[in-house]
Amino acid sequence: MTGFTPAPLGRRDASGQIARQLRTAISDGVWSPGERLPSEAELAEAFDVSRATAREGLKLLSAMGLVVSARGSNGGTFVAVPDSEEVAEQLADAIQLWYRAGNVSVRDVDEARWVLEMHCVELAALRRDDADLAAIKQAVDASTDLSLPMPEWLDLDLAFHTAITRAARNPILELAMTSVHLARPATNSVFVDQLDRERVSQQHEAIYLAIAASDPDGARAAFQNHVGYLDDTRRQALKETSPDSVLVSTLPPMRPTHR
Amino acid sequence: MTGFTPAPLGRRDASGQIARQLRTAISDGVWSPGERLPSEAELAEAFDVSRATAREGLKLLSAMGLVVSARGSNGGTFVAVPDSEEVAEQLADAIQLWYRAGNVSVRDVDEARWVLEMHCVELAALRRDDADLAAIKQAVDASTDLSLPMPEWLDLDLAFHTAITRAARNPILELAMTSVHLARPATNSVFVDQLDRERVSQQHEAIYLAIAASDPDGARAAFQNHVGYLDDTRRQALKETSPDSVLVSTLPPMRPTHR
DNA sequence: CTCAGGTTGATTGTCTAACATTCAACGTTC
DNA sequence: GAACGTTGAATGTTAGACAATCAACCTGAG
Numbered sequence: 074m075t076g077f078t079p080a081p082l083g084r085r086d087a088s089g090q091i092a093r094q095l096r097t098a099i100s101d102g103v104w105s106p107g108e109r110l111p112s113e114a115e116l117a118e119a120f121d122v123s124r125a126t127a128r129e130g131l132k133l134l135s136a137m138g139l140v141v142s143a144r145g146s147n148g149g150t151f152v153a154v155p156d157s158e159e160v161a162e163q164l165a166d167a168i169q170l171w172y173r174a175g176n177v178s179v180r181d182v183d184e185a186r187w188v189l190e191m192h193c194v195e196l197a198a199l200r201r202d203d204a205d206l207a208a209i210k211q212a213v214d215a216s217t218d219l220s221l222p223m224p225e226w227l228d229l230d231l232a233f234h235t236a237i238t239r240a241a242r243n244p245i246l247e248l249a250m251t252s253v254h255l256a257r258p259a260t261n262s263v264f265v266d267q268l269d270r271e272r273v274s275q276q277h278e279a280i281y282l283a284i285a286a287s288d289p290d291g292a293r294a295a296f297q298n299h300v301g302y303l304d305d306t307r308r309q310a311l312k313e314t315s316p317d318s319v320l321v322s323t324l325p326p327m328r329p330t331h332r
Numbered sequence: 333m334t335g336f337t338p339a340p341l342g343r344r345d346a347s348g349q350i351a352r353q354l355r356t357a358i359s360d361g362v363w364s365p366g367e368r369l370p371s372e373a374e375l376a377e378a379f380d381v382s383r384a385t386a387r388e389g390l391k392l393l394s395a396m397g398l399v400v401s402a403r404g405s406n407g408g409t410f411v412a413v414p415d416s417e418e419v420a421e422q423l424a425d426a427i428q429l430w431y432r433a434g435n436v437s438v439r440d441v442d443e444a445r446w447v448l449e450m451h452c453v454e455l456a457a458l459r460r461d462d463a464d465l466a467a468i469k470q471a472v473d474a475s476t477d478l479s480l481p482m483p484e485w486l487d488l489d490l491a492f493h494t495a496i497t498r499a500a501r502n503p504i505l506e507l508a509m510t511s512v513h514l515a516r517p518a519t520n521s522v523f524v525d526q527l528d529r530e531r532v533s534q535q536h537e538a539i540y541l542a543i544a545a546s547d548p549d550g551a552r553a554a555f556q557n558h559v560g561y562l563d564d565t566r567r568q569a570l571k572e573t574s575p576d577s578v579l580v581s582t583l584p585p586m587r588p589t590h591r
Numbered sequence: 592c593t594c595a596g597g598t599t600g601a602t603t604g605t606c607t608a609a610c611a612t613t614c615a616a617c618g619t620t621c
Numbered sequence: 622g623a624a625c626g627t628t629g630a631a632t633g634t635t636a637g638a639c640a641a642t643c644a645a646c647c648t649g650a651g
Contacts, residue, residue, distance in 0.1 A: 136395035145614030155426040167414040185504040245444040404643030
């Protein structure tokens with residue numbers, strides 16, 4: 074047992090307590106990424122529980138992506154580096170549930186998207202390389218096909234924004250953006266039908282051009298223009314159905330921020 | 333079984349497959365928050381596995397906060413709304429591991445913090461109510477005590493920024509900010525010792541005053557000033573030890589999760 | 592009739608023991 | 622030396638049992 078002494082467990086929620094202890098141990102660096110934890114049998118003995126219970130504790134960690142298991146002779150449970158995409162999916166799930174439970178509003182999601190991506194386009198203009206540009210352009214070009222079914226078009230839209238976010242070269246902002254984008258379909262499925270896809274394509278193209286020109290101010294302006302259009306369309310769509318939700322329109326003015 | 337038909341499982345990773353199926357079902361709204369899932373025994377029969385395996389699948393979901401379980405007669409497994417703080421903690425864990433694995437740099441974390449909080453202070457100035465103001469002020473006042481041990485002082489710093497973020501009234505931005513702040517101690521433990529706490533307190537006070545005055549521009553300026561000081565201090569601290577670690581912008585390739 | 596108290600059934604939590612599966616390392620044989 | 626089988630260690634899965642908990646139901650005293 075490498076530098077880890079388990080604390081005695083209370084009567085309730087044994088597996089949860091085991092998971093918490095191991096989690097803080099991992100978080101504190103008792104085991105480094107890639108390193109092997111004690112075997113299930115060893116953990117069971119150390120915590121004085123059955124193997125099944127120790128196993129459940131490990132399952133909790135594995136669900137969070139903190140550990141992975143492998144069978145076989147050199148097998149065991151290893152500290153893992155959580156995969157960015159899976160974390161983003163979990164976050165998106167949480168956001169969707171919050172939305173359905175009424176804990177977040179469409180305004181919250183859009184505001185977050187807007188704040189985050191505003192800076193991502195700026196950073197993308199400063200940091201993009203040729204591969205980033207190619208990825209962005211591909212999404213722009215492919216989505217000009219007006220005969221495309223809506224789901225495919227939405228996928229391309231996501232690909233476009235994802236490529237921009239990636240070009241900003243900040244994994245944390247990328248994670249946040251990805252989650253928000255994954256959650257958005259649930260929140261704004263109301264008004265996508267009413268979008269003028271040709272117009273959206275032009276706006277995407279403008280953003281792309283500014284990023285290609287390494288022009289952060291232009292990119293921000295183009296993105297603001299894009300968001301403005303989305304905002305107007307959504308407001309109109311909502312006004313037709315429920316006039317009350319004009320609360321959505323109270324997005325504060327965006328100011329240029331630069332260092 | 334309310335409107336849910338399990339798909340047959342492959343041979344490998346049964347519990348994981350069960351978790352994924354249930355997860356997408358929840359995400360698709362097959363069961364609403366608060367609603368009850370089939371019992372472990374029913375799920376086991378439906379998926380044609382033992383109860384232990386079905387249970388492990390549920391454990392995976394419960395680790396993500398998507399379900400909670402209760403014993404007793406009206407017990408069972410229920411769709412839950414993930415708790416914001418727990419999600420933030422998981423995210424912070426992930427970020428810390430990414431940092432330790434070299435997948436994110438100090439620059440990434442600070443940049444994200446800067447982007448997010450910049451807007452939070454602005455929004456806080458526009459949306460704060462009296463309770464928010466009181467919470468912020470309390471953190472500011474308490475941290476002026478120069479005899480405070482460093483850990484307590486750091487807690488108050490976190491409380492200050494948390495209160496601001498909360499006043500911005502956007503759960504998603506709040507979640508992102510909370511995670512970043514929780515992860516920050518791991519990334520900038522290098523230079524906190526060299527901060528002039530009195531000066532930091534003055535900067536916090538300036539931010540508070542601008543928010544109290546409902547002055548978003550002033551709040552942003554005050555925050556920028558604060559971040560500028562932190563940035564300088566960190567740069568100086570890092571220069572003394574290792575001059576190049578300031579721009580660790582190149583992302584090393586993702587390593588395999590276990591050997 | 593009402594209410595206190597016990598019983599019961601359903602459900603999750605844990606334990607035990609076993610078998611299945613996988614994988615690397617070690618020997619053995621050719 | 623290379624091919625092949627054996628073994629040991631670890632996780633994955635199964636089966637059955639018992640413990641703990643809780644709501645609903647039943648029962649009997651007042």
